[in-house]
Amino acid sequence: MRGFNDDDFLLDTLIARRLYREVAADLPVIDYHSHLQQGEIAARKVFANITELWLGGDHYKWRLMRTAGVDESFITGDQSDEAKFRAFCKVLPLAAGNPIHHWCHLELKRLFGIELSINEANAGDIWSLANAKLATMDTWAFLEQAKVEIACTTDDPADDLAQHDELARSALKTRVLPAYRPDRAMRINKPDFAEYLGQLGKAAGITIDSFAALVKALDDRVGYFHARGARISDHALDIPLSVAPVSAAECEALFARRLGGAELSEAQAGVYLRGLMEALGRVYARHGWAMCLHIGAHRNNNSRRMREMGPDTGYDSISDMSCSSSLAALLDALDSTDELPKTLLFCLNPAMNEVLSTLIGAFQDGSVRGKLQFGPAWWFNDHKDGNLAQLATLANHGVLGTFVGMVTDSRSFASYPRHDYFRRLLCRLLGQWVEAGEYPDDMAALGDIVRGVCYENAKHYFGL
CATH class of the missing domain: 1.10.2020.10 (uronate isomerase, domain 2, chain A)
Structure with a gap:
């Protein structure tokens, strides 16, 4: 009987153990999506x-x-x-x-x-x-002990990134980079939307009184983030986008309607969001950024707890929202003018694994290895079975060796062993395939896959 959490934890074959120890275990970490607070890093917080x-x-x-x-x-x-x-x-x-x-x-x-x-x-x-x-x-010790080479935080376009500038000048070995998260500009029906436009406009030096001005402000802030090392955007897609093409005039009309005090229907919000995501996708393509789309969360289900405690307190779930047609339409609209950026699709609903893992194959163009990515097992999928299912699904429909690997998606400085957990599971799966005679016992080829998935692919893909 194996001992719990021993040195061979999750590694059930000789090949898996060799891959983990000889290749995966000591690789640096690139954590391209987290919710760490840059202020706590800059202050070298001690818990x-x-x-x-x-x-x-x-x-x-x-x-x-x-x-x-x-x-x-x-x-x-x-x-x-x-x-x-x-x-x-x-x-x-x-x-x-x-x-x-x-x-x-x-x-x-x-x-x-x-x-x-x-x-x-x-x-x-x-x-x-x-x-x-x-x-x-302190927080630096957590990052350096875990061999975190790069950690990306989650930052609003209106943020001044002053603490990122401070960290860039510091002696911290880990590079802490901002990632661009314009969710507040996307959530047009939120009560504070107009107030947020004022904050964003002030940061960009623009009065945001139209949809075109909003896009201009967001574009300017992408440039500001880019100058500070950002190469990644994050977007939560919680409602279906419009499948039909959206015109600038439609977006302007909906924007004006909302600024006039009216709330949009979900369908109208989907039209606005489709138009905004198309505009942002073109901006990202121009800068060579990657666009990460987080799909399938049903947030803040418990209204009583939402009133008492606010968001992100444990009352979310998986959505069964159908999104394949709208995603395909968005990707196709950008691809049709050769303005589709590198894109990662994070899926919270495991029933969508095959849908998204096959959708990415329709827009690969050879310009970048794995230009479109089926993102890692996220949130409610981030467990042993979910990680193995994500890896196997990607392998079934794509090229596993081009995958950009795992993220913590966490607010906790203690969460970096999740990368170790993922690496063990990757080695486990490859080891089982070798044991079953489904892949050659070729340590050089296996090592290339593991080294790429755990470290090298992310570094090259994001241009970090």
Whole structure:
């Protein structure tokens, strides 16, 4: 019987173990999509204790604790940090098969050198040992210990990126780069949309009183971000885009209607969003950027909790929104004028895996290896089975060796062992194929795949 979380964790063949140890384990990390706070990096924040590190803002763990019957006072409420940590340790053993159970044990082992099982009996020892180590670590230490070569944050177009400028001048070994996330410009029906246009216009030095002015402001800010190292944009597509072509006049009319105080229907919002995404896609193509589309989230389902706690607190789910026709139409509109940028499709609904993994093949043009990418297992798919399914689906329909690999998609500085988790799963899958006689026992070829997927492809693809 194998020991839990031993050095061969998830590596079930000799080939997998060799690939992991000889190729994957020590590669640097390029984390091209995260939600780390650049202010915490610039300030070299030291975490008060493991509760602040693990439970502060981590809606994955909050959701798990609520499901296990933990009272909210021990999650986001007024209980002490130690009491919250002990409550988490008490219920985590119930979460067999949940990736949080795997991730937390990997984090304890890799970040703190602690190999105790997380449970109620060990909570006190883990609390003391982890906190003693945390007292010697700051945010830079987390990045450098995990061999993070590049970490991309998530930044609004109106941000001044002053802390990024500060980090670029610092002695931090990790390059911390901004990524462009214009969601507030996309969400036209949000109550603060007009207020946001004022903020964006001020940053761009433009009065945004038309759709054309909005596009001009966003274009100017792409240039500002580009000068500070940005090469990636992120977009949450939470409603279907219009399938039919959209004219500039339609976008102007809808923009004026919204600024006049009217709320758009979902169909009208889809028309506006299609027009905006086309305009932005052309901007990204001109700058050589990659456009990341995050598809299939159903956000803030619980209205009571939304009122009490706000967004991103653990009340989201997978959407069954149909998006293949609208995505194909968007990609085709950009491709038809040779203005389709490098594009990653992140899918939250596993039922869409085959749909998106085949859609990307329709727009490859040989100009860039894997110009269109089926993005890594994201959010609710980021578990053992989800990662293996994403890799196998990509292999079935595309070229696995061109894949740009994993991201943390996390607010936690402790989350970098997720890259190790992914690397182990990649080596596991390749090892199983060799064992089954489905791929040659060719360490050079296998090593090229692993090295590319885990590090080199992302570096070249994003131009980082």
